[in-house]
Amino acid sequence: MRFIDEARVYTQAGKGGDGAIAFLREKYRPFGGPAGGDGGRGGSVIFQVDEGLATLLDFKYTPRLVARDGEPGRGKQQYGHHGEDLVVRVPPGTVVFDEAGGQLLADLVLPGATTTIAQGGAGGLGNMHFVSSTRRAPRIATPGTLGERRWVRIELRLVAEAGLVGLPNAGKSTLLAGLSAARPKIAPYPFTTLTPNLGRVQLSDGVAFNLADIPGLIEGAHLGHGLGIRFLKHLKRTRVLVYVLDIAGEPERDFATVRHEVAAFDPEMVQRPALIALNKLDLVPTAAAAAEPDSSVSLPSTAGRTTSASTRRAGCCGRSSRSTAGKSPGPT
Numbered sequence: 001m002r003f004i005d006e007a008r009v010y011t012q013a014g015k016g017g018d019g020a021i022a023f024l025r026e027k028y029r030p031f032g033g034p035a036g037g038d039g040g041r042g043g044s045v046i047f048q049v050d051e052g053l054a055t056l057l058d059f060k061y062t063p064r065l066v067a068r069d070g071e072p073g074r075g076k077q078q079y080g081h082h083g084e085d086l087v088v089r090v091p092p093g094t095v096v097f098d099e100a101g102g103q104l105l106a107d108l109v110l111p112g113a114t115t116t117i118a119q120g121g122a123g124g125l126g127n128m129h130f131v132s133s134t135r136r137a138p139r140i141a142t143p144g145t146l147g148e149r150r151w152v153r154i155e156l157r158l159v160a161e162a163g164l165v166g167l168p169n170a171g172k173s174t175l176l177a178g179l180s181a182a183r184p185k186i187a188p189y190p191f192t193t194l195t196p197n198l199g200r201v202q203l204s205d206g207v208a209f210n211l212a213d214i215p216g217l218i219e220g221a222h223l224g225h226g227l228g229i230r231f232l233k234h235l236k237r238t239r240v241l242v243y244v245l246d247i248a249g250e251p252e253r254d255f256a257t258v259r260h261e262v263a264a265f266d267p268e269m270v271q272r273p274a275l276i277a278l279n280k281l282d283l284v285p286t287a288a289a290a291a292e293p294d295s296s297v298s299l300p301s302t303a304g305r306t307t308s309a310s311t312r313r314a315g316c317c318g319r320s321s322r323s324t325a326g327k328s329p330g331p332t
Contacts, residue, residue, distance in 0.1 A: 012149045157237055212238065233265075
């Protein structure tokens, strides 16, 4: 299944039915009077969260969402049927923007949450509403109003408590596979991960949380280099960022590069609590690995851990490990 996290669709709510002009004609009621009924309300376009979905792929094949019109009123004071609402299923984490004005229309996170994207038009009034003491046979009715019509831009942002961020081939996907039941593609070359992945990490005390893995960042990603920084939007909901660094490379320079790209995307994100995970410990020579990490790597006072994702030895989630730096309530 293809992972699509952006879509542009046209939404059109139904038009309200017109009010009717009619007069009651029945036996023994020669002066029945006006009896035109009201038109039905037009159907609305409604988005509803379905936790079984994980992509916006459906919108690729249905770029137009059109609800039904309301029926016109009829004689004998009969109201027209309301137009059926068009309920569209979306995955958790869907954000909807009005394309023309750019304002936020909805941020859907919880399963079953609904919101109306395009409101259906109101039905018109029949002539039975316009009778008075001086106007006994009105031939007046109002038309139904048009429903809302707009182009909307839809984005999908993963719902996760923590997110893995780092350079390509830093071992983020391997770490995610080691901590959760997720099975992302893993290979010994850069840009193996082309789409975000989500895993559920189960802790020993029964507490669990969602962990997101996004494609690697490179220097100049905010300028469009590599895969760019568009996937960083999937980490906007996270409470903690985990900077995954290759301890066998140059972790200080890698950390500065990744942090700069995150700040270029959203300066607020670098102010969140963060962890530094020095990965690929199994690639470091035994003598160097036995030395204290602080003596060989100088990183900010963000909480850190050494990990070896390939051997499933990770210290960022309650497993045995050595700390690389003192804990801090937040990043520096």
